[in-house]
Amino acid sequence: MIIPFLLGCLLLSGCKKEEPEPEPEPVIKEATDVNKFIYNSLATYYLWEDNIPALNNPKYENSDSLNVFLNKYTDPEALFKSLLYTKDKWSFIVDNAEEIENWINAISESMGMDFRLYYLSSSDNKLLGAIRYVLKDSPADKARLKRGDLFMTVNGEQLTDANYMNLLFTQKTYTLGLASYNGSTVAPNGNSVNMTAVLLQENPVFLDSVLNISGTKIGYLLYNGFNASYDSLIKSSYDIELNKVFGKFKSEGIQKLILDLRYNGGGSVRTAQYLASMIYSTDTQKIFAISHYNNLLQSYFRQEYGDEVFNDYFYSSISATSQMPSTLINSLGFDHVYVITSSETASSSELLINGLKPYINLIQVGTNTTGKYVASITITDTDENGIVNPKHSWAMQPIIVKISNSLNVSDFDEGLTPDINAREYAAELRPFCDPNEPLFKACIDNIQGLKSAPVTKRTDLKGFMSSDEISPFAGTMIMDNPLPVNLIKK
Secondary structure (H helix, E strand, O other): OHHHHHHHHHHHHHHOOOOOOOOOOOOOOOOOHHHHHHHHHHHHHOOOHHHOHHHOOHHHHOHHHHHHHHOOOOOHHHHHHHOOOOOOOOOEEEOOHHHHHHHHOOEEEEOOEEEEEEEOOOOOOEEEEEEEEEOOOOHHHHOOOOOOOEEEEEOOEEOEOOOHHHHHHOOOEEEEEEEEEOOOOEEEEEEEEEEEOEEEEOOOEEEEEEEEEOOEEEEEEEEOOEOOOEEOOOOEEHHHHHHHHHHHHHHOOOOEEEEEOOOOOOEEHHHHHHHHHHHOOOOOOOEEEEEEOOHHHHHHHHHHHOHHHHEEEOOOEEOOOOOOOOEEOOOOOOOEEEEEEOOOOOOHHHHHHHHHOOOOEEEEEEOOOOOOOEEEOOEEOEOOOOOEOOOOOOEEEOEEEEEEEOOOOOOOOOOOOOOEEOOOOOOOOOOOOOOOOHHHHHHHHHHOOOOOOOOOOOOOOOEEEEHHHHOOOOOOEEOOOOOOHHHOOO
16 A cells, blocks of 8 residues: 555645745834934923824834834924924924024124015015114114115015015125105115125114103113123123113113013013013012923922922022123112013013013003913933034924913913004104104103094005014024923933
């Protein structure tokens, strides 16, 4: 029986056929350092972290799953933007941390003129520029440009909403074609100026003056940014320069104060506290503002320092820095103040107004403010020892905190509403402190107990954007206290 035996062997050998080797697990690539930096920082510090599903997805606690998610983004900025809350118009990221440092210090390469662009008509995209102020000793100042000057062309080309970036913000040298307003229309006047941009640092204390109007001493201050930087040219910090102005106001015995914040887009939270103290009080027991963080930070701060850590108080002195000593604050001790505002009055300016309102009679003159009550902080990729990651230079400025006043008032999304409505007009910008400058006049009329004459109803040019709005730092409120690095999620 040889055949059945062979058949049985064949059948047995068929049963022993080897199974195929299992497929190897795919190797998941480690995410880039910059993508991990973005994700971990936002997951830890971002104010609206709870509202972003990707920052709270339990599966991302597994490093492979998180790497798969992060590797979808080859552009770090795209990842950053994908993790922002829908109402967040202010958080931003840059690929060079030095850019943020320069913005904070008000350093930029420019002509030294602040302006706003307007549409010439509703029927096309042509633009008109109106100069709002000029920095001393800047190229614009040396070209004898001044507040109220108008321009329509750059290098002979009409400005439009399609070419303004290239013509005004990418060229270091250009010729500005000027224009005039005849009471009804704007037209080129044949004059032009040639300018070359230089590196400038803007002092936010633009103009201060003491005026005697009908026997009342009035202090006027045009303050364009809550900037605490040290200026090597004047060998002083801008906080100290601000304090000097209030020392002058105090020594001259002013009775009323007009604080002009119409172009002030914000800045340092601490500088806002200093300015509030200069106006109202140096009582360090009085709460100026209250901070509110995301759940993780709120719990951490409460556990480490107690509820007191969320309160910001008035100051009695300006804190010492590496360049400047501690300095006592010159406080007027006023229970009243006039504050001029516009739609560009934002963040720390609004913090000042909102923080003072529970304590003094604050008369707001102008138009609604921006409506920003949240602050950001600069975050770079550093370890617990402060060592910067050498693999990239990205830095971010995310919103991390909401700030209310001592009565817990915040969330003024539509801005702070003026008590007295007034506005300036594009083609008729009068000098600051001019008796007929609309915003200044509204303050003076109220001080004198006069009812301002009704503003002649007229159609103003439609605004396009201001030179300040080009920077992502426009309208930024900056927290000065460091964040806990040891808390960062990994």
